[in-house]
Amino acid sequence: MSLHPVAEKLSELLGREVKFAEDCIGPEASNLVGKMKEGDCILLENLRFHPEEEKNDSGFARKLSSLGDIYVNDAFGSAHRAHASTEGVTHYFSQSVAGFLMEKELRYLGLALADPQRPFAAVLGGAKISGKIDVIENLLGKVDLLLIGGGMVFTFARAMGYTIGDSLLEEDKIELAREIIETAKSSQTRLIFPVDITAAEDINETAKTRVVPIEQIPAGFKGLDIGPKSIELFRHELKKARTVIWNGPMGVFECKPFAEGTFAIARILADITSQGAVTVVGGGDSAAAVSETGLEEKLTHISTGGGASLEFLEGKILPGVAALTDSSKVEVR
Ligand code: AMP
Secondary structure (H helix, E strand, O other), rough: OOHHHHHHHHHHHHHEEEEEOOOOOOOHHHHHHHHOOOEEEEEEEOOHHHHHHHOOHHHHHHOOOOOOOOOOOOOHHHHHOOOOOOHHHHOOOOOOEEHHHHHHHHHHHHHHHHOOOOOOOEEOOOOOOHHHHHHHHHOOOOOOOOEEEEOHHHHHHHHHHOOOOOOOHHHHHHHHHHHHHHHHOOOOHHHHHHOOEEEEOOOOOOOEEEEOOEEEOOOOOOEEOHHHHHHHHHHHHHHOOOOOEEEOOOOOOOOOHOHHHHHHHHHHHHHHHHOOOOEEEOOOHHHHHHHHHHHHHHHOOEEHHHHHHHHHHOOOOOHHHHOOOOOOOOHHH
């Protein structure tokens, strides 16, 4: 967990010495900082070695703040947590500003939500409805198209009366799934579900797969990816979109037989980006999938914060962003 190797790499990248302080507070850090000259660069040891960091301890935050004149937060990936180094410190600086990465994240995620070019589509996947419910509720009515894949499809499928075999089911969310389908009908958002599913009896690299209609997954089979017809349907729908947000894999993409749906979404997004659409990937698994396809450069923006981008899409205020001096200029919706 030490940042020591990071200091070495940073020295290499910057072409100058980056000094390393073995602790982020205390005499060594103050000493090194006190001796700094114009243009010097010092990396402090990982803040999380101190439990006070995640507790947002004000004494710890004050000690950190004594090391600088201006605070720049470039950690979008931690902005959804009010920790000493993201929120606490800002109480002790007259100027707390966003770094370039933070600015970029807020620009793309913020603009996509606040002022998207339409049609505006969201592709949501991942294991469970329960993990994405706030995102779905925030996006219903905002997006023109909501394409749903991943394990959460099957709770919706059950809500529609389909047979889902041994697929992932959240029994206690069936009613909620029904409500989401109903709410969507009277909103401007069109919900789009897969029409076919790649299913198997087991999740492993040599699993025998079967493509089955979404309405009829046989007993003993689990739905583990969206099928080829669904990929074509999603392609057809996404081609119309001018702005797309993607969060969550379409299937168990960590396992090759069930990765195609997720990789196909990455390719479709790369394709529409080349035709002028704005495509934003919300970190985590979907970002990992894009990087596996080698298409990172072909999409508009890939967020570096899985949890933070999810909370952003949920419409929540990120404490690390709200604490910045100019936060009123940030579109957080
Ligand atoms: P989440 O953290 O909710 O975004 O879920 C990501 C996880 O969902 C990944 O590890 C996928 O393997 C898993 N997942 C996606 N589709 C399915 C599915 N059909 N059945 C079970 N797990 C799935």
